[in-house]
Amino acid sequence: MSGEAGAIGSDQIIFATGGYDHTIKLWQTHTGNCQKTLQHAESQVNMLEITPDRRYLAAASYQHIRMFDLTTTNQNHDFNYEGVPKNVTAVGFEKNTKWMYSGGEDGKVRIWDLRETTNNPHHYEVFAPVTCVQLHPNQSEVFIGDQNGTIHMWDMKTDNADQYIPDLDNMIIDLAINPDGTHLAAVNSKGRCFIWSISGGCKSEERTTILPKNKFEAHPRQALKCKFSPDSNYLVTTSSDQTAKIWDAKNNFKLIKELKHNNKRWVWDAAFSSDSQYLFTGSSDNIARLWNVKDGTIEREYVGHQKAITTIAFRDVFVPA
Amino acid sequence: MALYDNKYWLLSHIRNSFISTDDTGMCELVMVGENLPDSLVDALDKYPDTDDSQEEDDEIEHESYDIQLDSDFNVRKFGSNMSSWMEKMDQKRKRAGRSKNIKWESNAEKMSDEDRMKMFAKQEIPKEQPAFKSLLSEQIQNCIRMPKNPFMEYSKFDGSAQVGVPVRKYKIFLTMLPENQKNYPMLVVCVATAKIQELIGLICYKCSSSIVYGDFPLQPVSSYGLYITEEDGEVDRDFPCLDAKECVAKFGFTCLGLVEHKNNKIVTFENSEQLVMRNLEETLSSSEQASAALDESKQLIVDMELMKGHEIAMIAPLYQSYRAFIITKMRSKVEIHLGISGEKLEIDPVHQKNAKFVLSRQKPVSHHMDCIGSCIITDTKSSKTTFRIDYVSVPGNKEIVGSNSLPSNVSMKHYDFEADNATAEEIVQKMNIILDIRSSTSRKEFIATLEKKKEKKGFV
Numbered sequence: 001m002s003g004e005a006g007a008i009g010s011d012q013i014i015f016a017t018g019g020y021d022h023t024i025k026l027w028q029t030h031t032g033n034c035q036k037t038l039q040h041a042e043s044q045v046n047m048l049e050i051t052p053d054r055r056y057l058a059a060a061s062y063q064h065i066r067m068f069d070l071t072t073t074n075q076n077h078d079f080n081y082e083g084v085p086k087n088v089t090a091v092g093f094e095k096n097t098k099w100m101y102s103g104g105e106d107g108k109v110r111i112w113d114l115r116e117t118t119n120n121p122h123h124y125e126v127f128a129p130v131t132c133v134q135l136h137p138n139q140s141e142v143f144i145g146d147q148n149g150t151i152h153m154w155d156m157k158t159d160n161a162d163q164y165i166p167d168l169d170n171m172i173i174d175l176a177i178n179p180d181g182t183h184l185a186a187v188n189s190k191g192r193c194f195i196w197s198i199s200g201g202c203k204s205e206e207r208t209t210i211l212p213k214n215k216f217e218a219h220p221r222q223a224l225k226c227k228f229s230p231d232s233n234y235l236v237t238t239s240s241d242q243t244a245k246i247w248d249a250k251n252n253f254k255l256i257k258e259l260k261h262n263n264k265r266w267v268w269d270a271a272f273s274s275d276s277q278y279l280f281t282g283s284s285d286n287i288a289r290l291w292n293v294k295d296g297t298i299e300r301e302y303v304g305h306q307k308a309i310t311t312i313a314f315r316d317v318f319v320p321a
Numbered sequence: 322m323a324l325y326d327n328k329y330w331l332l333s334h335i336r337n338s339f340i341s342t343d344d345t346g347m348c349e350l351v352m353v354g355e356n357l358p359d360s361l362v363d364a365l366d367k368y369p370d371t372d373d374s375q376e377e378d379d380e381i382e383h384e385s386y387d388i389q390l391d392s393d394f395n396v397r398k399f400g401s402n403m404s405s406w407m408e409k410m411d412q413k414r415k416r417a418g419r420s421k422n423i424k425w426e427s428n429a430e431k432m433s434d435e436d437r438m439k440m441f442a443k444q445e446i447p448k449e450q451p452a453f454k455s456l457l458s459e460q461i462q463n464c465i466r467m468p469k470n471p472f473m474e475y476s477k478f479d480g481s482a483q484v485g486v487p488v489r490k491y492k493i494f495l496t497m498l499p500e501n502q503k504n505y506p507m508l509v510v511c512v513a514t515a516k517i518q519e520l521i522g523l524i525c526y527k528c529s530s531s532i533v534y535g536d537f538p539l540q541p542v543s544s545y546g547l548y549i550t551e552e553d554g555e556v557d558r559d560f561p562c563l564d565a566k567e568c569v570a571k572f573g574f575t576c577l578g579l580v581e582h583k584n585n586k587i588v589t590f591e592n593s594e595q596l597v598m599r600n601l602e603e604t605l606s607s608s609e610q611a612s613a614a615l616d617e618s619k620q621l622i623v624d625m626e627l628m629k630g631h632e633i634a635m636i637a638p639l640y641q642s643y644r645a646f647i648i649t650k651m652r653s654k655v656e657i658h659l660g661i662s663g664e665k666l667e668i669d670p671v672h673q674k675n676a677k678f679v680l681s682r683q684k685p686v687s688h689h690m691d692c693i694g695s696c697i698i699t700d701t702k703s704s705k706t707t708f709r710i711d712y713v714s715v716p717g718n719k720e721i722v723g724s725n726s727l728p729s730n731v732s733m734k735h736y737d738f739e740a741d742n743a744t745a746e747e748i749v750q751k752m753n754i755i756l757d758i759r760s761s762t763s764r765k766e767f768i769a770t771l772e773k774k775k776e777k778k779g780f781v
Contacts, residue, residue, distance in 0.1 A: 013457050022485060030460035032473065033530045037481060076420060083425025099440065110425060113440075120432040121425065122440075140443040156441040181446045202446055275455035286477070290461070299461055304476045306486065306512075318453035 008035070008070040014315045015280065016057055017288045018045030019268070021307035024059060024068070029290065034304045038068055038075060046089050048313035053097045057313065060088035065102055065112075081112055090133040101142060103130035109144055111156065124154045124161065132174045137181040138201050141208055145172030151186060153208065164210065166194045176235070178228035183249065184210055187226045187237055191219030195235075195253060214253055218245060225269050229276035234293065236279060238267035244281050246293060257296045261289065268309060274316035282309035345552060470529055471541070475522030480510035487513040489569050493524050494554040494578040497545075498537060504554055506576070507531075511569055518565040521545050524579055540581060550578035637754040638663025644671070645740035645748070647683055648707070654739060655683045659748065663755055664690055666710070668736070688712050690759055694771050696752035698745065699737070706745035710752070711735045713771065733774060 008014055008026065018024040024038040024045060043062035050057055056067045056078070063084050066077035081102070090103035093114075100112040107129060111122040128146040135142050144152040149170045154161040166172075171189040177198070178185075184196040194215050201208030219239035226237045228249060234256065235247040244259040244267045259267075265284030272279055278299065282288045288302040288309055339348040432440075480488030492506035509527060511520050522542045528534045546562030556578040563572055640662035646654040647668065660667035670683040694711035714734045740748065 013460075021483075023483065029457055030464055031467070031530070032470070034476065034479075041485070078420055080420055080422045081425070082422060083427065095444070111440075112423070112425075120430050120436065121427070122432045122437065137446045138443045140441045157437050157443070159437070179447075201443070203443070273455045273457045274453075275458050277455065277458050278461065301473070303473050304479065306477060306483070317456035319456050319459060320453065 011317060013317055014050050014054065014057070014070065014313070015288075015302075016048050016050070016313045017282055017302065017305065017309045017311070018048050018059060019282070019286075019305060019308045019310040020044045021286075021305050023305070024048065024057070025302075025304055026057075026070075027288070027302050029300070032300045032302055034302075036075075037304075038077075040066065045311055046087055047091050048311045049091050049093065050313045050315045051093050051097045052095050054315055055097075058091050058093075058100070060091040060102060062087050064088065065091055065100070084108075084110070086129075089129070089131055092133060092135050094135070094139055095137075101133055101135060103133035103144060105129040107146070109133055109142065109154065122156065124152070124156075124159075126150070126152055131172055134175040134177050134184075136177060136198075136201060136208065137179060138208075141201065143175050143177065143184060145175045145186060147171045149188065151175065153210065155208070164196075166212070166215070167192060173223055174225045176226045176228050178232040178249065179230055180232050182232070183213070183228070185226045185228065185235055187218060187223035189222045191217060191221050191223045191239060191241070193218035193223065193226065193235075193237055193247075193253070216253060218247070219243070224267065227270055227272065229272040229293075230274050231276045233276060234272070236270045236272070238270050238281065240266045242283075243267060244270050244279070244291075246279070257293065259291050259296055261285075261298070263287075266308070269312045271312050271314035273314075274318060280312055280314055282312040284308040288312060470526065472522050472526035472529055472539070475519055475526045475542075478512050478515040478519045478523045479527075480512045483512060487570075489513050490575065491520070492552075492576045493547075494550050494556070494576075495524075495528060495534070496554075496556060496578050497581040498534060502534065506554065513568075513570045515569050516565065517547055517563045517567055517569060517572075518542060520569050521547060521565070521579065544582050546580050546582055548578045548580050549574050550576050552576055554578070556580060633750070634754055634758070637751050638758065641751070643740065643744055643748055645738045645744065648737040648739060649683065657683060657738075659738065661748065661751055661755070663758070666690065666693060666712075666752075690755060693752070693756065694733070694768065696749050696756065698749055701742065704741065705739055706742045707737060707739045708745050708749050709735050709737050733771070 013029050015027045015029050016024055017027070018040065022040050022042075022044065024040055025034050026036040026038070027033065028035050038057075040059055040061065042064070045059045045061050047060040048057060049060075050070075051067075055069065055071055057070055059066050059068070059077075063082060063086065065081040065084075065088055067079040067081075068074075068076075069078045081100075084102070084104045084106060086105035088102050088104045090101075092101050094100070097114060099114055101109060102112065103109045107126045109124045109126070109130060124142075124144070126144060126146050128148040128150070130144055130146050132145040133142055140157050141153060141155050144154060146152070149165055149167055149172055151164045151166065151172055152161050153164070166186065167188055167190065170192070172186050173189060174187050176185045177183070181201065182198055184198055186194045186196075188194075192215065195213045196210040197213045198208060198210050200206040218237045219241045221239060221241040223237050223239045226235060228235050233248070233250055235249045235253065236244055237247065238244045242260065242265060245255060246257040246259070247253045248256050259279070259281065261283075263285050267281050267283045269282045270279055272293075277293055279291045279293050280288060281291065286303070286305040286307060286309060288305075289298050290300040290302075291297065292299055336352055340352060343349065480486065480490075489511050491509045491511065493509050494506050495503055497503075507524070507527060509520070509524055511523055515523070525539050525542060525545070528537065529539055543565075546565070548562050549557045549560050551557065562580065563577070640660065643659045643661070645657060645659050647657045648654055656671040658667075658669040658671060660669065665687055667685070667687045668683065669685045692713045694713065696708065696710045698706055698708045700707045712734055714732050738745075738748075
């Protein structure tokens, strides 16, 4: 098997899965073969994210964020970010990989300077465990969801923040902003989905404001993830009701497809291909699946994890049309 | 130099050299058991100098200070404890050297406004992406018809890079490969809880997804066996293959050979489709060929099943006797021989030595097949199955076949039998095939009348 030692080149698709079995697996997407297994011995993996420069895979876990260099055959992590007293639940990057943001159960959102130009930390505290953090495409504001059901919009430049409470006392589980920066979506522990339209925020002095636009019952039980497709046409929500649902973001969030599998257990995470034609899901039956968005059929299955897959990270490659 | 003409010392030195240079451990195994001092002294020196021999005996007994025998012989055999420990330490050092720790400085000064302005300056949101295609979509669309790897499900038993799960490492010789490929073992790491069968599946999966062996047509898992194999790849055929249902942890062998069972009873028809796993990006035409091959093998399975059906039907009318129990009206069981042929059903009691109850005695009876209404399983328990045969009893046991209607004085009766599950199933199957075969027009009428009678009886 060539995969054992495989380094991932810049022209390759990266698809990583992680979860409760203390390993991170990288897959060859079109064959379903596991290319490489990274050990994550100390704890489960809460969230995986690939840097925009495609070089590193970051794994947020208990008290640590570990970064694995994907361009080498090295099986061990190369950077270990520590100092968070509890679980790190969210991680993400600035689009030029200048800095990284993280959110933790200790209620802090931290900014880590990856180029180490400054030693002065920047953080924001929310007084409730942070469940999710999303960066606005303008790279200047982050949206933070917490267990009290509050959404914080933190302007990192001015260090000001606004709060929104869409559904009191129901935990915000995940947030998503579409690539155009025009819509914000949130899902909560009751399976409800909230949509805001975002205005302003594109020019340097303009203030960003959000306006409630839509609210619907996406799932009968707790939702786990929401994500916009790269073309902003779809919104996918995954849930503990064992389904992933695709909603029409351009047409008042009508349900387009319900993706359901017979053996399927909780669907923890989802990721779109760059042309929004395919969707990856990871679920508690230890299998990740690739779905055709149009037909709702399963194209591939990725088998190999010993326990539930709770997070996936995917980065596609563009080829000239 | 004085030592070199001491034959005991020389011999000891040679022995030590053998032991310390032989990685397979075979020399150690052979030489350790010998009681050397005594045998040597006897064999080499007929007239020992009593003063000398004492200290030389000691010398031989000591062997070498370097070599200390330990009980876990297997560990020494393949790279000593020391080297694996060194390896581990080395890995740890490397890991520590390469990995960089960055700690959150909670007490440091806050970021200055100027820094913040620079670092978090608002950036323009890119407008719509230019018309590029996704590589993922392209690859998926290029191999739409790629057959699914049938061994995919076994990939979860892969033990490489597992954390906190006990694993086993094996050198596997793939004996079914062509001559030039089978001489080198494949290294397979398997979780220790897997069964031998699952290890075979994992080997097949590794084999089918490897670049080297990817084209080799693999059989289903059940047609392979794992045999104890020498380090040089020679399969030890004196022993049977490892039991497929046993856990891998039960066996201590680290070098195994995967052998295909040809024309063996283990190969069943249901599984005999040959699955050709091609390498990753195969052209459309070759995948069509593969699917054609699959269709062919599917057809073969259907044909084989049909044949099996015919065969059962052909042997069904042949006489066969089964041992079963008849359940009498007193709810007691009497052992009988149940003889079934295409024409007749015979019930013969087995001679009972201690038959005390006259009531439960069973008379031998015989029924014509056309008097039999049905034969069904009534109850299945873990070890026993009861089944019922409905029949028409005609006073005087006259022939009723051929007559268009049933005599008015017939009565519906049934026997209850009990037998072990397999026998009962066989009997019921045989009876039903016979009844099916005999479904002539007269019999159909007979059954219809029977139904009517039954209904009547039900109403009354």
